Amino acid sequence: MIDKVRVHEVATEMGIASKDVINKATEMGLVVKSAQSTVSMEDAEKIMNYIMNGDTPEPKKDAKKPAKAKKAEEKIQEIEETKEEAKKETKVQEKSKDEPKKEQNTKEEKTKSEKEVKKDTEVKETKTSKKEESSNQDEPKIKTVQVPKKKIGGLKIVKKKKTVASTSSSNDDFDVPQKQPKVSSYGKMSAEVLEELASKKKTKKETPVSKKDTGTKIDIFGGSMAEVSMDMDDQVTLLDLNATERAPLEPEQPRKPKQPKPIGRNSNKGKNAGRGRKVSRDKRKKYTKEKQVEEVVTHVEIPEDIRVYEFAEKLKRPMSDVIKVLFDLGMMMTKNDFLGSDEIEVLSDEFGVEVTIIDPKDEFNYEEDLAHDVEEDPNAVKRPPVITIMGHVDHGKTSLLDAIRSAKVTEGEAGGITQHIGAYTVEQHGEPITFIDTPGHAAFGAMRQRGTDVTDIIIIVVAADDGVKPQTEEVIKIAKDSGAPVIVALNKMDKETANPDLVKGQMAEHGMTSVDWGGDVEFIPLSAKTGMGLDDLLENILITAEVLDLKANPKVPAKSAVVEASLEKGRGPVATVIVQNGTLKVGDNIVCGSSYGRVKALIDENGKQIKSIGPSHTAQVAGLDTVPPSGEVLMAVSSDKEAKEYAHKRYEYDRHKELSKSTKSTLEDMTAMIAEGRLKTLKVVLKADVHGSLEALKSSLTDLRNEEVKVEVISTGVGGITENDVELASASDNCVLLGFNIRPTGSVKALAKQRGIEIRNYSVIYQLLDDVTNMLTGMMDLKFTEENTGQADVKDTFKTPKGMIAGCTVVDGKLIRGGLVRVIREGVVIFEGELTSLKRFKDDVEEVGNGYECGVGIKGYDDVQVGDVIETFKKVEQKVEL
Numbered sequence: 001m002i003d004k005v006r007v008h009e010v011a012t013e014m015g016i017a018s019k020d021v022i023n024k025a026t027e028m029g030l031v032v033k034s035a036q037s038t039v040s041m042e043d044a045e046k047i048m049n050y051i052m053n054g055d056t057p058e059p060k061k062d063a064k065k066p067a068k069a070k071k072a073e074e075k076i077q078e079i080e081e082t083k084e085e086a087k088k089e090t091k092v093q094e095k096s097k098d099e100p101k102k103e104q105n106t107k108e109e110k111t112k113s114e115k116e117v118k119k120d121t122e123v124k125e126t127k128t129s130k131k132e133e134s135s136n137q138d139e140p141k142i143k144t145v146q147v148p149k150k151k152i153g154g155l156k157i158v159k160k161k162k163t164v165a166s167t168s169s170s171n172d173d174f175d176v177p178q179k180q181p182k183v184s185s186y187g188k189m190s191a192e193v194l195e196e197l198a199s200k201k202k203t204k205k206e207t208p209v210s211k212k213d214t215g216t217k218i219d220i221f222g223g224s225m226a227e228v229s230m231d232m233d234d235q236v237t238l239l240d241l242n243a244t245e246r247a248p249l250e251p252e253q254p255r256k257p258k259q260p261k262p263i264g265r266n267s268n269k270g271k272n273a274g275r276g277r278k279v280s281r282d283k284r285k286k287y288t289k290e291k292q293v294e295e296v297v298t299h300v301e302i303p304e305d306i307r308v309y310e311f312a313e314k315l316k317r318p319m320s321d322v323i324k325v326l327f328d329l330g331m332m333m334t335k336n337d338f339l340g341s342d343e344i345e346v347l348s349d350e351f352g353v354e355v356t357i358i359d360p361k362d363e364f365n366y367e368e369d370l371a372h373d374v375e376e377d378p379n380a381v382k383r384p385p386v387i388t389i390m391g392h393v394d395h396g397k398t399s400l401l402d403a404i405r406s407a408k409v410t411e412g413e414a415g416g417i418t419q420h421i422g423a424y425t426v427e428q429h430g431e432p433i434t435f436i437d438t439p440g441h442a443a444f445g446a447m448r449q450r451g452t453d454v455t456d457i458i459i460i461v462v463a464a465d466d467g468v469k470p471q472t473e474e475v476i477k478i479a480k481d482s483g484a485p486v487i488v489a490l491n492k493m494d495k496e497t498a499n500p501d502l503v504k505g506q507m508a509e510h511g512m513t514s515v516d517w518g519g520d521v522e523f524i525p526l527s528a529k530t531g532m533g534l535d536d537l538l539e540n541i542l543i544t545a546e547v548l549d550l551k552a553n554p555k556v557p558a559k560s561a562v563v564e565a566s567l568e569k570g571r572g573p574v575a576t577v578i579v580q581n582g583t584l585k586v587g588d589n590i591v592c593g594s595s596y597g598r599v600k601a602l603i604d605e606n607g608k609q610i611k612s613i614g615p616s617h618t619a620q621v622a623g624l625d626t627v628p629p630s631g632e633v634l635m636a637v638s639s640d641k642e643a644k645e646y647a648h649k650r651y652e653y654d655r656h657k658e659l660s661k662s663t664k665s666t667l668e669d670m671t672a673m674i675a676e677g678r679l680k681t682l683k684v685v686l687k688a689d690v691h692g693s694l695e696a697l698k699s700s701l702t703d704l705r706n707e708e709v710k711v712e713v714i715s716t717g718v719g720g721i722t723e724n725d726v727e728l729a730s731a732s733d734n735c736v737l738l739g740f741n742i743r744p745t746g747s748v749k750a751l752a753k754q755r756g757i758e759i760r761n762y763s764v765i766y767q768l769l770d771d772v773t774n775m776l777t778g779m780m781d782l783k784f785t786e787e788n789t790g791q792a793d794v795k796d797t798f799k800t801p802k803g804m805i806a807g808c809t810v811v812d813g814k815l816i817r818g819g820l821v822r823v824i825r826e827g828v829v830i831f832e833g834e835l836t837s838l839k840r841f842k843d844d845v846e847e848v849g850n851g852y853e854c855g856v857g858i859k860g861y862d863d864v865q866v867g868d869v870i871e872t873f874k875k876v877e878q879k880v881e882l
């Protein structure tokens with residue numbers, strides 16, 4: 001049990017300097033020497049009472065000091081708990097029905113009182129009366145109106161009748177240790193905050209009637225605390241950490257003389273310009289400070305992610321007020337911490353501010369601003385379907401895409417040089433079909449992530465000779481989640497080992513049952529190798545599209561999705577897009593995330609320049625200022641200005657988000673970072689063909705560390721390297737992308753090159769580990785050992801225009817040129833540096849052996865003295881090993 005407290009704890013509790021507490025204690029006749037001195041709880045209370053209220057304590061003859069103190073603390077605990085509960089209940093407005101009536105009434109009154117005071121204060125503030133100003137200007141002690149600000153610590157007299165019997169049981173309940181850290185944590189909050197609080201207290205201290213001055217502060221428990229105390233049968237002096245004084249509010253009203261001042265001053269430029277009164281420099285200072293406090297904010301719009309200091313700025317309140325409120329409610333937060341929804345709710349209640357959480361993305365949501373509702377559009381006409389092909393590695397996605405393309409695209413396109421642009425359109429019986437030509441689900445994932453799902457139909461390729469594999473399962477899940485209709489391409493049917501029924505059975509187990517098995521999924525047997533079944537597939541696509549009744553209006557400004565994008569020599573940023581609605585034309589002003597520009601050229605999959613592309617058609621767009629990410633929405637806007645504005649806002653948002661992210665992680669990982677702070681980290685994004693190797697590699701990589709370097713695997717995954725992996729790697733410093741038994745596709749390679757990310761592919765585990773070990777070794781600091789060559793005694797010194805020369809005799813080993821030198825005086829190294837000259841008589845020499853005399857010049861050191869010892873040495877680089 002703690003029955004003594006240190007002076008500095010009392011000071012911290014009150015938010016004033018320990019010195020002041022010592023002074024006051026001394027005035028009271030207590031012997032307190034330093035901030036570390038201890039006083040009994042009772043004395044602490046007396047001191048605080050004296051400081052807060054100016055009450056000189058009456059000497060008490062009660063011998064049961066500790067018991068009393070204990071009891072007092074116990075009551076604090078009780079009452080604080082009641083207050084906590086009441087606060088919560090008032091804020092959340094959830095009233096527990098089974099609580100005693102008295103308590104409920106108490107709470108209600110608290111809430112009422114709080115609200116009334118808040119209202120009262122707000123009204124007062126807004127109606128700053130000029131009369132008040134003149135009538136109160138001479139009052140020395142002025143408090144600014146700090147709307148529903150919480151009070152600082154005080155004392156509360158709680159009536160109790162019974163003498164405290166030293167009841168051990170109640171003492172057991174008393175949780176002093178819990179309190180102590182609270183106080184000390186508070187002390188650690190921040191110098192800024194404490195200063196602010198201390199200054200407030202100081203002002204109070206100077207005023208004999210300070211208690212009343214604080215009436216501007218709101219006691220959120222109102223008079224209810226008195227009721228709580230009345231329930232008790234005893235009387236103790238409580239250290240009230242949260243409540244303000246019980247002083248009535250009335251006397252405070254005239255105590256707002258300074259309030260009009262800032263307003264008068266504020267309006268200096270216009271009306272009411274301070275009435276020509278001279279304002280001293282100091283007062284002006286006060287004005288500026290108070291003006292800030294007085295601005296009452298009743299409604300704020302804040303983003304979901306907001307830090308404590310940002311919130312305070314929005315409320316135009318000192319950060320310390322916000323931190324204090326949080327602290328009083330048991331939430332230890334620093335200015336950079338992010339507020340959660342609970343904290344925001346609490347703060348909005350405390351400060352009487354209506355908070356609206358806004359989505360900053362609304363600022364640049366061009367997609368929504370310029371959206372055309374195709375469903376409702378009478379001018380919407382049929383558009384071609386957009387297809388994505390997915391499947392397990394080596395099941396034939398690329399082959400199928402190539403087969404369809406070579407079979408269909410080049411027809412009638414004589415002379416056209418086909419090129420990969422990430423998407424292409426083929427025709428089946430004159431009906432266009434667009435394929436997203438990026439095998440795998442990388443682009444699909446990126447688009448879905450950004451909500452730009454252009455895919456109308458998904459084709460899942462399953463090799464008929466291999467069946468459902470892990471990636472097939474993944475793809476099934478993706479397809480199901482997307483809700484897009486699925487057609488299963490049973491590939492490699494030309495193979496003798498093909499077993500379509502086996503595949504159908506496996507697929508049915510995953511909820512994809514073939515139509516001929518009574519399900520609703522079309523299974524098309526085909527061979528990308530021979531071209532067998534391709535027409536069937538295309539026919540089925542058209543039928544499915546027909547059912548989907550896909551529409552778009554080609555007459556509106558274009559909305560399109562980026563399939564892939566890159567920086568191309570001579571053309572700058574180039575994005576392959578699929579138009580979802582409208583028509584994209586050369587010359588259109590466009591915005592695409594944080595990129596913008598004007599369509600300079602549209603190039604189709606045959607490398608031909610075209611003037612425009614309509615719905616579901618695809619082309620490469622040149623003209624953006626930066627390379628947009630896959631999946632971004634590219635839209636035509638009415639002006640260059642509009643495009644620029646959207647892009648700029650988005651850029652700012654992204655930047656802010658990135659900063660927030662880093663701050664967040666910094667805070668979250670603080671402890672780890674402190675522990676690992678000195679470690680240099682090689683970050684790794686690891687992709688492997690199968691889970692087994694992935695796990696083995698991950699654990700081996702994590703084991704590669706010593707006291708200086710380590711590997712941090714920031715992402716792992718089974719399957720090919722995707723653009724996301726590249727983006728992830730490029731977002732972190734010191735990051736490599738490692739692939740095991742996989743290979744990156746063209747677009748990923750291009751992106752990696754563009755982002756400057758190295759992709760290393762391996763097929764042997766120990767080669768991968770060796771390489772990483774070498775990389776880590778390269779990150780380690782070079783280590784050197786010293787090799788002393790010899791020593792010489794300084795016999796004489798000579799001043800020369802080039803500096804001091806020491807005339808020496810070598811007494812051990814040899815002095816060498818080109819090495820480093822050390823001057824030793826009486827066994828102590830007094831200088832270490834470079835040797836500039838080494839001469840025998842007038843000749844420069846490389847070395848001077850034992851017993852010989854020589855002249856030694858030391859770079860930047862002229863203080864060499866007779867009797868010193870000069871030593872030359874070499875630093876030899878050591879091989880560092882992990």
Ligand SMILES: Nc1nc2c(ncn2[C@@H]2O[C@H](COP(=O)(O)OP(=O)(O)OP(=O)(O)O)[C@@H](O)[C@H]2O)c(=O)[nH]1
Nearest residue numbers: 392393394395396397398399439491492527528529
């Ligand atoms: N016999 C036969 N072989 C095929 C067929 N389709 C693809 N292949 C072969 O299967 C192998 C893999 O084909 P890809 O098209 O590269 O498979 P993928 O799914 O794109 O593979 P990743 O790009 O690695 O994911 C290649 O050797 C193809 O020649 C087919 O219909 N019949």
